[in-house]
Amino acid sequence: MEIILYTSLFLLEIAALIAFSYWGFHVDKGIFIKVLLGISTPILIAFVWGLFLAPKATYPITETPYERYFKSEYSA
Template structure:
């Protein structure tokens, strides 16, 4: 059972990462009235987050963060997703998302799933 729970948590973490990209993109495409601004925010926002994740957040990141810097990065990174989700859609799903991020992050650290 423990192995199954750990795998489910890894799957949840991946889905939460995808929600960040979708939320920022969705917010970007609806944030401004001008098409050029919507395209810049809707495509550029997720692209920026992909680059930041590759540099600092991914298991094979170029610059591995640990301990408090890692937690700070995750708070800002997932926080951007939660704020974008609240602005783009509704506050209740954003609160559920943020709760799942905290739960998954705590379990990952307890189970040694974070580098």
């Protein structure tokens, strides 16, 4: 069952990168901007994901701003 979960999460990540690439190639600008955004946006997203958000990230974010707000707001 765990393999299905990890496979679906991986496919969801790939689908997100494809969606960012699709967006980049369909911006209403010149061909140079389309190619630049279509190629660089998924690479940048994957880089940020690998550095900060992945389970084995180099610099993991331990708590989100949302969690930090509620800890400071509702702690006695």
